[in-house]
Amino acid sequence: MVGIGLDGRTLVSADAEIALAEAQILCGSPRHLAHFSEHSALQIPWEDLHQGITVLKHHLTQGYKRIVLLASGDPLFFGIGRLLLSHFAPEILRFYPQVSAVQLAFSRLKIPWQSAQIISIHGRSWENLIPPLKQGVATIAIFTDPMNNVAIIAQVIQELKLPISYQIWVCEWLGSPQEKVQLFSLDEALNYANNSLNIVVLMREPSQLSNPNSLPVLGLSDAVFNGFPDQPGLMTKKEIRSLILGELNLQDGQTIWDVGAGTGTVAIEMARLLPKSAVYAIEKKSIGVQLIHQNCQQLGVKNVNVIAGVAPEIFAELPNPDRVFIGGSGGNLTAILSTLSARLTPGGILVLALATQEHQAMILTWAKQQHWPYHALDVRLSRSLAVGDLTRWHPLNPITLMQLTKPAG
Template identity: 50%
Template sequence: MNKIQVIGIGLDGAAGLPSTLLEQIQRANLLVGSARHLSYFPDYGGQQIVLGELDPAIAQIQAALEQGEKIVILVSGDPLFFGLGRLLLEHFPPELLTFHPHVSAVQLAFNRVKLPWQEAQMISVHGRSLEVLSAALQQGESPIAVLTDSLNTPSAIAAHYLSLDLPILYQFWVCENLGSPEERIQLFTPELLVNQEFDPLNVLLLVRQTPTELALPVQQLPLLGLPDHVFLSFRDRPDLIIKREIRLSILGELALRPAQIVWDIGSGIGAVAIEIARLCPTSQIYAIEKTSMGHHLIQKNCQQLYVRNVHPIEGAAPDILHDLPAPHRVFIGGSGGQLSEILTFSQNVLRPNGVIVLAFTTLEHLSLALHHLQQSKWHYRLLQVNLSRSVALSQYTRFAPLNPVTLVTAYRV
């Protein structure tokens, strides 16, 4: 039985194929492909099938195969890269298929941008949801190649990215009509990309950038509730930040007053400490973080946000706390496995009418804290913060939940 020849083709049409494949096409009894692919061979004299609904086309191909006809199927680029090849393998034994890949649009895109792509993540949103892309963006993956469609256009993807409000910056490369005379490569910021229109034949490349300065002058930022994306974050864990809405709840639970000493233990990148400092310029905030990278990021975030009353302290609590001035308020966002010890020390040095606020994402740590507070006979209240943000999905909007956080506010009566 003859094999089915599956030939990848680019926007340069027949001119991009070697003579051996052109001969295969001319000798075929049946040529299958999209209207665009078939138009590249106006002199072909055999039977043609224009690919539309797949099931009728598969039935015709099977009938032609049983009659011993020579069959060629034309596809875009590499048939086994988000292409028709996977579906053909579901209907025909592998030994009946021979694949002849062409340079894929993604391969062309990376080469046009002159960007190595051996570590790239490939995501198709063609007829799919944006959930996989959202996860990749939240994890700071780079580079990302996105195969778009008529709904999930580059413009819609830019709007979706902006609605996520991530502390991660990306360049958006839109690569249109790759391999054709109408080829166009353009670089955009996501803000400029929204509402732009492009040819349907495009590939979107997302390349993570290291921010050098704020997109907005600090004078234009809100006094309270800074957007997540203004903070520099961990490169390997870019989404490891207490989200804006959670920070606002923490600030409320702390019941801040002017001219206080505040400890932010397990400060991470300093988001909570910086919010307190900007809200209470007469207070002194000590941001305690045990990792060197976190300590460095706190310093950088303070610099770019012009915060002068945050004191980054590198070290592990509670040992590092002994030399600090006694606090009026304590926020514990991370404990490094020393939760009981940190709580005991903080309770012992907390000034009269002081408040301790703890944030938990796991039941185990919450249970440990409550047991400790009950044993020490401190009063406390719980606030579970379970919020969702609106996220753009092409022309629609849905809610995406944030991770639930339980806040424990502790005080001595």
């Protein structure tokens, strides 16, 4: 297998030149073979890969020993090499790779790419984009095709409603005289209709400050919050936050604790709704504490008290709460509940977001032992995701909300 550049003749090594010169048969796409129209070898165009494999096997049985299959770039990098290895013994194959399109793309952008994630939606599902985008991977290179193209990539980014944004670089016809490298906004990419041969590179952008005056009263978009750099989507999602606030039965002027506040999304939603309340966002991770401060500042929230410490020990420094939300317990749930049984005001409400059945069972047992009224809400939500002419459901992580009320007597 010989990898060639878009100009058709650029080869990486002298050995590749020799293999090509000695070839008895040349196989490849019509585009590849067109560069070698004067070659004396028998030329076999491959329109269908599996049919081409069958033809290749036939010619091997006819005594041909020197067959060259032409490919773009590196055949073993999202290329046809994997298919050949599934049909032929490795010892009869030899690979002469060309510089890959991804290498060329990053060299043109002048960006180190040892940490980049490489994805192919060329002949594959565009759904392969969803996990790295939700994880907020900093640099993503994407192989495209005429169907799964620049516009489709932009539509997936838009529909996921990510809490981050990406620069969209489109690198076309790399290594040819028609080479073009362009930076597109999301709107420009959504309307990009040119399906030329390209690689798309996504680069995560720093969070943009929001205008607090333009935001809704309730149900802030996930995108307005700064998230963890390595997991920007790790936050309580907008729809879940609204349900949590409803389960807390909030009233202004209360003292509210948000235990395991993470990036502060729930605490900030409560504080914006209840300007006369004192909201305490309790978080043990230093990066979380920093993010809560940043999110409060950029959203203009002044009644969130950010408390750095481990629950329940840190509770001793706080006033008794009327409402408590527990989003994370750090493995100390039993000790936290024991402390709250004494500290929560009579008639106060505790709401927990639980992801495991074990924690659900533990809370249910505890509530019954304490004779606290309770109810549970099983939350399984999906957001619509429209790509092209099709719309499908994309599920959020399921969660159970448990509401417990401390008896007034």
